[in-house]
Amino acid sequence: MTILEKVTALLGEGAVLEAGTDRVPRFAPGSPDAVALLLGTAHQEGWRVRIEGAGTWLQSDAPADLALTTRRLDRIPAIEPPDLTATAEAGIGLDQLRQQLADRGAWLGIDPPGLAGRTLGSVVATASAGPLRHGFGPIKDHLLGVTFVTGDGRMVQSGGRVMKNVAGYDLTRLQAGGFGAFGVIVLVHLRLRTLPRADVTYLLEGAREDLTQVGEDVAAAGLTPAALELVSPALARRDRWVLGVRLAGSPALVAADEAGLGAASGGGRFTPLRAEEAHAFWMRLAEGFAVRPVTFRIGGVPSASDELLDLLQHQLGDEWISASPAAGSIRWTGEASIDRLQRLRRTLAGLEVPLTLERAPWPLRSAVGHFGAYREGVGPLVTGLRRTFDPGAALVVATEGE
């Protein structure tokens, strides 16, 4: 029997999707149990499995015997506004999730790069935070627990549905940013906020170094923006660099921060955006990182932001960059060769700055790896984790570079 026939017999016709251009058979299990069944079988049969979400972020080009997409895992079993928690399956699109949360007065404080329909599982697996990281923290801070299926088909629960939880080891943190190397996330328990009653965005254009200074002044003035993002002209589609400031929260807090913004603008003038303009600005920013072939993020200390931006400009060009200087995180997208990326990663490692490759075509991804240039002792731990949670190496993930 072919893989197609075997899996069809296992999961039913409903789980079979049309193959992509590379003719790799694609399956969409309809439940977490079906994911476990498929991966358990793949492990036994020695099949290599590519994991996909909505197909809008990571290129679907890893060589594999079959592709497993989470797109039919799109239910939201629970939204609990009084507790500010929700439970959603990994294949739900963020746009759908956001809408359903908003209908209940709840909000998920993340704005990852990518298209609006990017799946929740993809965002968690890649730990891709966007500008809201400034105010609300990295992706892991929004997670209460996950359920995942290991490469050999074991279903594992981690964490729970409550605000604090230290029962057992934190496997949720292993999965957040694991790029699927340690299992396929099937269910996510989320920490929510109430829908901000005030949400405004201001932009300031100028030279990069001037805007960096304004960013520092905003922080020093005691303002607490939800996002404080420095965006390159090409990405912002403006003539100059742009500092985007998003204020979200209670009307009292937002009003107080609005009043303080002018004083921190360094002589420039922040322009308020209308709601639809603000939405378009942040969406354009997110979507910009899903357009070009290579996207990566780096994270340094805030005082190194300028130096790191200079380094990126020097080594790769600065056309499409977004940075949260106060959080020390920078995201770059564009075209880059294997050699240049590897060299950049080595240079950054010397500065104690990790580079995480978020998306790239398979030849580059497999050569450079999502991770690399580990600090002392980390490599053996990652290898041990891979062997433990995917003992047959069924999951095709470019964890480390060749």
Added chain:
Amino acid sequence: MPAPSPLARDLAAIVGAKHVREALAARVTYAMDGLPTHRRVPDLVVLPGTREELIAVVRLLAALDVPFVPRGAGTGLSGGALAGEGTVLIVLTRLNRIVRIDRANRLAVVEPGVVNAKLTAATKPLGLHYAPDPSSQTACTIGGNVAENAGGPHCLKYGVTANHILALEVLLADGSLVELGSPGGETWGPDLVGVFVGSEGNFGVATRITVRLTPVPRAVRTLLADFTSIRTAGEGVSAIIAAGIVPAALEMMDQSCIRAVEDSVYAAGYPRDAAAVLLVEIDGRNADAVVAEADAVADLLRTAGARTVRTAASEAERERLWQGRKKAFGAMGRLSRDLVVQDAVVPRSALPDVLETIYGIAQRYGLVVSNVFHAGDGNLHPNISFDATDPALKQRVEAASAEIMSTCIAAGGTITGEHGVGLDKLRYMPLIFDAESLGAMQALRRVFDPEERVNPGKVVPVHACREWASLARAS
């Protein structure tokens, strides 16, 4: 005095004889942590004074295949830092140097034995503080906080320990050093810092800890609201959360706790006849916004049924209100000889029902239970006062504790929010995790410590695990 054992001699050669404790009288000092229901006497106690000594000690123990338990100040509440027969206790309190404070980047590098409150004291003149503030913060160490993923009243707004650890240097059981995380918070590969924090000393010893520092808020408003019923106090909590206000802290104390505090030297002026009080703190960097939010909170609490809502008029009054809360566990020492400080979490909306059930359980078992807890997180601390020398009473306490845990689990909660599993909660782990998930945890532990020599027998009940292949780290 008997001659020291060969191991004690070897350890003394590393740290000096006065930092190795072999006499029973000295070892007994370390037989318990903050929980009076578990007791284990370690074979040997060693107190390294430098990172290099610590490394040499662990490498010696690795060479001799001797299990060990790292311990901070011993303020834990789960029996997690107890070492039994055949096990060496490594006490880290002498590793208490603040290595570096980086004001510009709001971080500090510390050794594991640095006391939580001392780090804040050192950074406060720079306008920064270390946000996680467990009630034991004047004694507990950052290393212990990392091991337990400690919380505290102000974690409602600022997050628990895991949210404040950027990087770690970790000494594994085999004596090898690993560097996890980076000063900027981005990870080298998977988030091994996140995996290590809260691993209860089962994955190794943190030798250097890089923590995030948080600006000291410029404006603070502290409110005390009192209620004539626990239920309305719980509804007050829900009203604040539902309004989208995130107080810095939102703490509840019940009548038993209030009276214990008011009868003690920590008397804070809580109304003795109240069924419950809520201590709510709003902070921020803009005074007007803080006042506006505090006013909104006061209105919500009054609407929810608060009898009175008062705002601390001065810093001295604020400190007094907080001292009552932070010293409540100590004040409860007046009620009985021993105290079991329990720890569980429930969905916030379930608080009123769960609290009523807990009082019912205490009544059935004839026990005194006092509640002082992080209401904003749904993190309960039902504390049972008793006399541990009475075996029958001790048995009743354990049975009541088990029922309380079951109640919290049934409400959709969990068995510990900040104290950890240690020895105390081992038996409850199968109630919330299936055999496969427990097996995954044990397998994760083996990646860091294949021989399970660090803090053996804690966190995961091995008998309840489904078998996973034991796969050591790649060499």
